[in-house]
Amino acid sequence: MTDRLVGCVQKEEGLVIPDDWPGYNLELFNYPEHYRGDIESVLIPHGVIMNRIECLARDILEEIGHHTLMVLCVLKGGYKFCSDLVDSIKSQSRSTNRQLTTRVEFIRLKSYLNDRSTEDLHIIGPEDLSIFKGKNVLIVEAIVDTGKTMKALLQHVKMFQPKAVKVAGLLVKRIPKGSETLPDYVGFVIPNRFVVGYALDYNEYFRDLNHICVISETGKQKYKV
Amino acid sequence: MASYLEILDDDQGHELSLFCVPKHYEEDLDSVIIPNGLIKDRTERLARDIVRDMGGHHIVALCVLKGGYKFFADLMDYIKALNQNSDKSVPLTVDFIRLKSYSNDQSTNCVKVIGGDELSALAGKDIVETGRTMETLLSLLNECNPKMVKVASLLVKRTPRSSGYRPDYIGFEVPDKFLVGYALDYNEYFRDLSHICILSDRAKEKYKV
Numbered sequence: 248m249t250d251r252l253v254g255c256v257q258k259e260e261g262l263v264i265p266d267d268w269p270g271y272n273l274e275l276f277n278y279p280e281h282y283r284g285d286i287e288s289v290l291i292p293h294g295v296i297m298n299r300i301e302c303l304a305r306d307i308l309e310e311i312g313h314h315t316l317m318v319l320c321v322l323k324g325g326y327k328f329c330s331d332l333v334d335s336i337k338s339q340s341r342s343t344n345r346q347l348t349t350r351v352e353f354i355r356l357k358s359y360l361n362d363r364s365t366e367d368l369h370i371i372g373p374e375d376l377s378i379f380k381g382k383n384v385l386i387v388e389a390i391v392d393t394g395k396t397m398k399a400l401l402q403h404v405k406m407f408q409p410k411a412v413k414v415a416g417l418l419v420k421r422i423p424k425g426s427e428t429l430p431d432y433v434g435f436v437i438p439n440r441f442v443v444g445y446a447l448d449y450n451e452y453f454r455d456l457n458h459i460c461v462i463s464e465t466g467k468q469k470y471k472v
Numbered sequence: 473m474a475s476y477l478e479i480l481d482d483d484q485g486h487e488l489s490l491f492c493v494p495k496h497y498e499e500d501l502d503s504v505i506i507p508n509g510l511i512k513d514r515t516e517r518l519a520r521d522i523v524r525d526m527g528g529h530h531i532v533a534l535c536v537l538k539g540g541y542k543f544f545a546d547l548m549d550y551i552k553a554l555n556q557n558s559d560k561s562v563p564l565t566v567d568f569i570r571l572k573s574y575s576n577d578q579s580t581n582c583v584k585v586i587g588g589d590e591l592s593a594l595a596g597k598d599i600v601e602t603g604r605t606m607e608t609l610l611s612l613l614n615e616c617n618p619k620m621v622k623v624a625s626l627l628v629k630r631t632p633r634s635s636g637y638r639p640d641y642i643g644f645e646v647p648d649k650f651l652v653g654y655a656l657d658y659n660e661y662f663r664d665l666s667h668i669c670i671l672s673d674r675a676k677e678k679y680k681v
Contacts, residue, residue: 262490275477277516294509298667301492458513 261419261433262299264290268438270461282456285466290442291435293457296417297331303415303432304335308347311383311413312340318351319376319404321396323454324389327446328417328434332387352376356396368399379407389447391416392439394426418442418459476628476642477514479505483647485670497665500675501652506644506668511626511654512546514643518624519550522641523562529619530563537570538663542655543626543643571609607637627651627668650676 270288278286307316316336320329333349340347354372386400397414404412416430422439443453444460452470453462485503493501531551535544548566555561606623613621624641631648650671652662658671661679 262486271477272475275475275517276513277520292510292513294511294513295507296509298491298507298509302490305492 260429261436262295263436264438266421266438273460276458278456278458282453282466285453285463285469286443286456287461287463287466289458289460290437290440291445291459293445296434296445296459299434300328300331300417301335301339303434304332304339307332307385307413307415307432308336308339308343308345311385311411312336312345312347313383314346315348315350315382317379317382317384317409318349319384319386319400320351320353321386321388321400322353322355324447325387325417328389328415329387332415350378352378354400356399368396370399370403376404376407379404379409381408381410384409384412386412386414388414388416388430389445390418390420390442391426391430392420392422393424394428397426397428397430417445474638474640474642476645477510479644479646481630481647488669491667493667493669494665497662497669500662500672500678501665501669502672504667504669505646505649505651506654508654508666511543511643511668515543515546515626516550518641518643519547519554522547522622522624523551523554526562526620526622528560528562530565532618533564533566534613535566535568537568539655539657540626542663547624606639607635626654627656 270290271292273286273289276289276292318329318333320326329351333351337347337349352373354370357369357371384404386397386404388397388400391397391414397416401412401414413432414430415432415434417434419426419429419433419436420439421436440461441449442459443449443462443466444456444458446454447459448454449462449466450470450472453460483505485505486507488498488501488504491504491507493504533544533548533551535541544566548564551564555564610621610623622641623639625639626643628639628642628645629648630645650658651668652658652671653665653668655663656668657663658676659679659681662669662671
């Protein structure tokens with residue numbers, strides 16, 4: 248078992264899901280009827296997401312959950328993860344008698360592809376994040392693959408002179424030109440497949456699905472733009 | 473044929489540190505094999521299947537204590553939620569029995585049924601345990617002339633000792649390993665663990681009676 252030295256915390260890699268894992272059969276779970284046939288398999292059941300979030304919340308609370316915690320939620324995909332994570336942080340903080348104030352701000356990132364197919368990230372959200380000055384900030388993102396978003400956000404937030412900035416990513420994708428830096432708090436490390444559910448969409452669909460799933464060919468065609 | 477989520481024999485489970493586990497059990501467990509959240513999700517589906525099949529008639533849910541209590545409670549919650557949110561619902565009443573096993577001097581194992589109100593026919597009856605406890609319990613229940621009897625089991629173990637009996641609703645099929653947690657105990661310990669875990673050899677000694 249991992250040795251935990253007092254005051255020194257080992258950075259967890261997150262729950263690793265191997266490339267060759269096919270996922271669970273959808274028929275073993277409850278899911279909205281309107282998605283029948285649109286899903287290949289369940290990669291991460293909702294309950295397991297919640298269990299993992301509880302663990303991340305515990306670590307976050309221990310490391311940066313003092314006085315005030317500023318949470319920056321990356322919309323739209325991050326909304327469920329952020330909501331459940333903050334709930335868990337608050338609930339655990341209540342039972343430790345600690346006085347913790349959490350405040351959530353929302354930010355949206357739009358990427359523009361020009362003809363040279365370079366991506367510029369356009370940040371839409373509160374212009375003035377000076378409330379972050381001198382505080383602990385937690386950036387909450389649903390999925391990290393290239394790491395570009397994470398990098399851009401970190402740069403943006405650091406301009407406002409926070410005390411500390413940490414990143415929580417529910418999913419980290421294993422891709423060839425993957426992010427060099429990992430989030431500080433990682434839920435799951437997943438294969439390079441297109442996943443939907445738990446607020447992650449395919450053309451705005453599947454956000455209303457509780458489990459994180461792999462979309463089927465039928466689904467891709469059906470909800471194509 | 474009941475569908476089930478198969479946990480393979482060579483499944484090592486997840487690292488304990490990836491989940492919230494009570495501190496007092498950290499040294500006693502090897503890994504988390506079925507996280508509590510997965511149990512809840514599977515149970516939610518079982519509830520839906522049960523209501524679909526048994527809907528229309530008053531359901532008496534019979535809980536076999538003590539190991540069954542957490543599964544029973546969560547399953548009932550999901551059935552109740554379905555009842556509350558649908559146009560048609562069925563009344564649900566609950567009862568509890570305990571199967572206490574003991575051996576007599578002829579060294580045959582007997583199982584005694586304790587409890588149960590409407591099951592007055594069953595209370596105090598001895599059942600001869602031949603590895604077919606569930607089948608025997610069912611035949612006793614049938615004496616009460618129920619309309620329909622179904623069995624829901626969270627776990628079915630893959631073991632050569634199995635009598636071949638399959639419940640009507642199965643959560644997971646698991647390997648023949650020593651599992652604790654989610655109301656499964658080892659000498660009364662580990663019932664307060666929410667995930668199903670593999671018990672370490674060290675702990676088997678530690679909590680030995």
